[in-house]
Amino acid sequence: MINRRDLMKYSVLGAAAPLALARTPAFAAGTKFAVAEALRLGMYNSLYVAADKGLFAKHGLDVDLTTAGGIALPVPILLSGRGQIGVTSPGMSVNAVREGGKIKNIAKIVGGVSMWGIARADSTIKTIDDLRGKTIATLKFPSSTIQVPTFAIKTVGKFDPKEAGVTFMELPPGAQAAAVKDGRADIATAFEWDVSIAAEQFGLVPVLSFGDVIGSLCFTTAMATEETIDSNPAAVQGFCNAIAEAQKLMHENNAVFTEVAEKYFPKVTPSVVENATKNFFGSKTAIPRNPTISEEEWDRAMQLEQGGGAVKSPLPYAQMVENKFAAQATKQFGLA
Numbered sequence: 001m002i003n004r005r006d007l008m009k010y011s012v013l014g015a016a017a018p019l020a021l022a023r024t025p026a027f028a029a030g031t032k033f034a035v036a037e038a039l040r041l042g043m044y045n046s047l048y049v050a051a052d053k054g055l056f057a058k059h060g061l062d063v064d065l066t067t068a069g070g071i072a073l074p075v076p077i078l079l080s081g082r083g084q085i086g087v088t089s090p091g092m093s094v095n096a097v098r099e100g101g102k103i104k105n106i107a108k109i110v111g112g113v114s115m116w117g118i119a120r121a122d123s124t125i126k127t128i129d130d131l132r133g134k135t136i137a138t139l140k141f142p143s144s145t146i147q148v149p150t151f152a153i154k155t156v157g158k159f160d161p162k163e164a165g166v167t168f169m170e171l172p173p174g175a176q177a178a179a180v181k182d183g184r185a186d187i188a189t190a191f192e193w194d195v196s197i198a199a200e201q202f203g204l205v206p207v208l209s210f211g212d213v214i215g216s217l218c219f220t221t222a223m224a225t226e227e228t229i230d231s232n233p234a235a236v237q238g239f240c241n242a243i244a245e246a247q248k249l250m251h252e253n254n255a256v257f258t259e260v261a262e263k264y265f266p267k268v269t270p271s272v273v274e275n276a277t278k279n280f281f282g283s284k285t286a287i288p289r290n291p292t293i294s295e296e297e298w299d300r301a302m303q304l305e306q307g308g309g310a311v312k313s314p315l316p317y318a319q320m321v322e323n324k325f326a327a328q329a330t331k332q333f334g335l336a
Contacts, residue, residue: 030060031235035222036074038088040067040264042192042276043114043286044220045257047087048264049246053256058245059238074223078103084228085239090221090298091305094315102226104322107240107329108293110220112211112285113148113304116195118204119180119187125207128157133165137176137185145189146170147308148210154307156213177202193268196275211285217300218293229322240325243291244334251289251335254281290334291326293317 033056037044047065050056056063066083068074074086075096085106086092093103117136119125125134131153138145146168153161161168169185176188177198187207190198198204211219222239229236250257258277262270280286295317302314330336 030057030062031232031238032062032064033085033235033239034064034066034077034083035085035087035239036066036068036077036083038068038071038074038086038220042261042265042273042280043110044087045250045261045264045280045287046109046243046246046291049250049256049260050242052260052263053246053249055242055245056239059241061235061238061242063239075101075103078223078225078228084224084232084235086223087220088223089305089310090218090223090301090320091310093221093223093320094302094305094311097315097320098312103223103320104226104229105218105221105223105293105298105320106229106236106322107222107243107291107326108218108220108288108297109222109243109291110286111218111288111297112216112283113144113214113219114280114283114286115145115148115189115191115210116206116279117149117187117189117208117210118177118195118198119207121203121205123187123205123207125187128152128208128213129159131157131161131164131166131187132159134186135167135169135184137169137171137179137188139173139176140170142309144308145176145191147310148214148304149189151304151307152210152213155303177204180204192276192279193265193272195279196272197268199275200269200272206279209283211283214304215300216285217297217304219301219304221293222291233325237325237328240291240329241333244326244329244332247288247290248333248335250287251281257281257287290330290336292330293321293323293326295321 074088075092077083078086179185181202261273298317305311
């Protein structure tokens with residue numbers, strides 16, 4: 001079993017470098033609520049829209065949003081009482097509960113695997129089956145850029161990557177696109193903003209949307225301790241209300257995503273953000289329409305987490321998810 005000390009060593013090697021302990025200015029009104037996100041990533045934009053558009057304040061919260069710096073790090077922040085909401089992979093909550101923690105997943109922040117396969121414009125790769133015999137440029141293990149394609153190959157393609165001659169070329173951040181461009185790799189797996197940076201700098205194009213291939217799941221969730229949920233349900237409801245309204249705003253007007261992302265990622269060029277917006281909303285699953293977590297989405301997420309090695313064994317929906325706050329928020333402020 002993975003213990004908590006081991007989990008502290010893990011971090012998602014995502015497309016954007018983590019801004020450790022980066023803080024978002026809080027609104028000076030409402031119940032103080034500390035929210036710890038794993039990393040500062042474009043796919044977490046539901047949080048940033050809720051903050052930027054004053055939705056947390058509207059729903060009674062004075063939110064202090066911090067970037068923990070790794071996939072495992074929001075959980076100890078919650079368990080130590082230094083934060084009320086953690087935003088990270090749902091597998092981290094499962095591992096925490098297996099170690100004695102009491103945590104529930106309360107809202108869906110990312111609704112699918114927001115990862116794309118990018119290749120040269122003349123690539124013949126269009127499906128998972130086309131990955132047979134190919135070299136895939138990824139980040140170094142442990143990374144979901146390896147775990148996600150492995151899971152997709154085994155569950156959707158229904159073949160073993162090693163037996164089919166699939167090679168994972170593990171590289172440091174920023175080197176994947178160059179490996180595809182110069183022919184050392186056939187395809188790279190990447191999150192935004194790396195997908196759009198690769199398009200702009202190397203002429204690569206997204207040829208596979210792993211989110212659409214795998215289907216809807218709770219790729220990233222907001223979670224809280226049972227103590228926080230029981231002691232301050234109104235604040236938990238306010239958080240879910242703000243997220244539901246933020247997701248509704250983005251789906252009704254994709255330009256909201258672009259506008260807010262440009263503020264939260266000032267080092268990313270506007271052209272990259274604009275192209276990434278098209279990719280995010282071109283995917284059927286990346287940015288959720290609402291924060292509810294269905295049992296099917298939980299089960300599929302657990303299959304992914306277990307298949308990728310993030311959890312030894314899953315825990316059931318009934319034990320790990322408290323969906324009533326997100327359901328109520330969706331009914332009042334979100335999209336069905």
